[in-house]
Amino acid sequence: MKAFAIDRFGEDGSLRELPDPVAGPGELLVRVTVAGVNPVDWKIRDGAHGPRPFPLILGVDFAGVIEAAGSGVADFRVGERIFGAARAHGSYAERTVVPTSSNEAPIAKIPAGLSDAVAALLPIAGLTALATLARLDVPRGESLLIYGATGGVGAIAVQIAHARGIHVIGTARSGKEDALRALGADEVIVYDRNDVIDGVKAAHPDGITGVIDLVNDGVAIKRLAEIVRNGGRVVSAIRSIDDAAWFGERGITATNLAMGQTPQSSRAGLEELVALIEAGTVVVDVKAAYPLAEAGAVLAALKSGKTSGNIVLNVAPGA
Ligand SMILES: NC(=O)c1ccc[n+]([C@@H]2O[C@H](COP(=O)([O-])OP(=O)(O)OC[C@H]3O[C@@H](n4cnc5c(N)ncnc54)[C@H](OP(=O)(O)O)[C@@H]3O)[C@@H](O)[C@H]2O)c1
Structure with a gap:
């Protein structure tokens, strides 16, 4: 072959x-x-x-x-x-x-x-979207930042979170703002023109509940502590949380996620993704x-x- x-x-x-x-x-x-x-x-x-x-x-x-x-x-x-x-x-x-x-x-x-x-x-991107959202468990009406919202994982996570009534803040590079809004993002921060953390801080002075981080390294990710409220949660899909205790001292639960080791990584998880596509909740182009x-x-x-x-x-x- x-x-x-x-x-x-x-x-x-x-x-x-x-x-x-x-x-x-x-x-x-x-x-x-x-x-x-x-x-x-x-x-x-x-x-x-x-x-x-x-x-x-x-x-x-x-x-x-x-x-x-x-x-x-x-x-x-x-x-x-x-x-x-x-x-x-x-x-x-x-x-x-x-x-x-x-x-x-x-x-x-x-x-x-x-x-x-x-x-x-669907498999890696969709199951990661499901798994990060399950881990964060952001209630309806509360705010979630998806850092890296226009890629494979982010675009699916935005659509599912939006359908669940979560207030979605997404990052995009210039030119992708409209596409990200069309996926269901309530707020878009253009990361190559604005500081993402300052943008979230200005719009949410009391802090946000959750972050899916698909971008930041172990140093940059600590800035999320400036915008996540006490009791909030951060999930890194790129293993950037090397000091969970540091976040813990600030009242934030921060964890790394390996998709293959989550409950969503299963036949049932794939079937859930198919159902979301068939219902029109998630569109993947x-x-x-x-x-x-x-x-x-x-x-x-x-x-x-x-x-x-x-x-x-x-x-x-x-x-
Ligand atoms: N741990 C796991 O099990 C697991 C599972 C799946 C994925 N991942 C990892 O998660 C990451 C994302 O996966 P993916 O499939 O979504 O990748 P992708 O399709 O390549 O998307 C990357 C995303 O990052 C954004 N981005 C790049 N540089 C950025 C910056 N400086 N600031 C803000 N956003 C930036 C891109 O935005 P623009 O296109 O708008 O520039 C895009 O939205 C990858 O590193 C992947 O390996 C891990």
Whole structure:
């Protein structure tokens, strides 16, 4: 099969011929149609997520069709369309193998009416949005800052929070303000023209209840203490909370979140995302689609910040 892989960490990667993977007990062999692109893909490529065997096929999120089932699989059938996170075998390849009952690498069926491309954009971003919102538990009417609101995770989180009646403050770079308002943000702070913390402070002198932080490092994130009220909560999806006690002394609960270790990372979580899409509560648009051979250039653009969110690789011809 054709696969986009690396032979050592830090390489751009290349398209090459590799053997098809084989489904073991409780696993499915999937013909991948579309791979969703996430920042974690270049982080894994750069070695930031620990040791891996080489050649390493990149990519996690996928949509595709079941080609074969290993022994003991009862709830999925050959020919069904599925989507999810292919953590062990990668998704930038014509075939992958996924377990049927792993919460770290969940899968679910794609209903008729949902495209493979949209399904491939849901697992990591959508489950992270659900998990961060659940962790923060911001009540209806109270304020939530989503720092990094226009990307894959942020755009879904904005829509769900808005539907739950939460007052959403989102950050966007210049030119994306209207798109962010259209997603349901009540307030938009243009981060390349204004100081985000000063902006929130001016509009919410008594402080806000929650923050989903998808951007700030361990130093910058401490400024959130200037805007989160006593009893408020901060979740970092990029592991920037290295001193939770410091936040605790200021009455703020601050935690890091690893999506794969949350209750939302499950088949039920994926099904909840599908239901939100089917209800029209969440709309996910494919921003750009590229051939598999261009995966290296796509990851470079994502890493540099030139692009963000909702990019797919078309793996199967005609996908
Ligand atoms: N821990 C986990 O399990 C987990 C799960 C999912 C994601 N993540 C991480 O969370 C981060 C976001 O993921 P994603 O998929 O949403 O990424 P993405 O689609 O690339 O979006 C990145 C977002 O960050 C914004 N941004 C970039 N620089 C900024 C700045 N200086 N100030 C404010 N906003 C800025 C971008 O805004 P503009 O496009 O408007 O510039 C965009 O909204 C990534 O680092 C990813 O690896 C972690």
